[in-house]
Amino acid sequence: MAPHANGTNGYANGAGSHSTINKSEHKDLFTVDSPSVVYTDEEIKSKYVYRTTSVSQAGDGKYVATPKETVYDFKVDRKVGKVGMMLVGWGGNNGTTVTAGIMANRRGLKWDTREGPRAANYYGSVVMSSTMKLGSEAKTGEEINIPFHNVLPMVHPNDLVIGGWDISSMDLAAAMDRAAVLEPTLKEQVKKEMAEMKPLPSPYYPDFIAANQGDRADNVLEGSKASMAHVEKLRKDIR
Numbered sequence: 001m002a003p004h005a006n007g008t009n010g011y012a013n014g015a016g017s018h019s020t021i022n023k024s025e026h027k028d029l030f031t032v033d034s035p036s037v038v039y040t041d042e043e044i045k046s047k048y049v050y051r052t053t054s055v056s057q058a059g060d061g062k063y064v065a066t067p068k069e070t071v072y073d074f075k076v077d078r079k080v081g082k083v084g085m086m087l088v089g090w091g092g093n094n095g096t097t098v099t100a101g102i103m104a105n106r107r108g109l110k111w112d113t114r115e116g117p118r119a120a121n122y123y124g125s126v127v128m129s130s131t132m133k134l135g136s137e138a139k140t141g142e143e144i145n146i147p148f149h150n151v152l153p154m155v156h157p158n159d160l161v162i163g164g165w166d167i168s169s170m171d172l173a174a175a176m177d178r179a180a181v182l183e184p185t186l187k188e189q190v191k192k193e194m195a196e197m198k199p200l201p202s203p204y205y206p207d208f209i210a211a212n213q214g215d216r217a218d219n220v221l222e223g224s225k226a227s228m229a230h231v232e233k234l235r236k237d238i239r
Contacts, residue, residue: 094178
């Protein structure tokens, strides 16, 4: 099992302060009034009919169009469970940026930049920032659009439990400095927590990794070729 995988601190590998996490509970923004949708305290059950047309050609060369219907039954849990996110290359540019970004949003951080003050947000996130058309208002005809994350119960990024693997043993604070992506004023605010996060050992197959990464490979599993031993180790890490 990955270290602290059952902890409540929001990190699968390494410690962190749970008291700073801003939990975000899903609240129903709308309900569907349809005989095909049933709500219970635990679930949302729906029936969807997918319609298509099958076309065949008769002996005389004419086409025959036959309508087809496939009925799907969907069930969604209304209570969002605990969700883990394990990143491959956790100590890289993307892994450290994602982790620091989630931490900044959890804590509602603000920091200074050359262009002026900035505050944590999820702009650019498909789940958190985009919307979809729900329909038209019955009386005015106005289009009603809702946030994508309110369509169905789904995990909030702030609630993700984060972990991962990397061929480098560097803790995420040092890796964040190496990546040189984030503003120094933001890095300083998340540095303490990031220093407590350390990637799990990773398989290392040189043929699939850029040659300039070889010097970083000090946190690898034994063996340079794919094997079931590696698969089982990764499964164990995930568990």
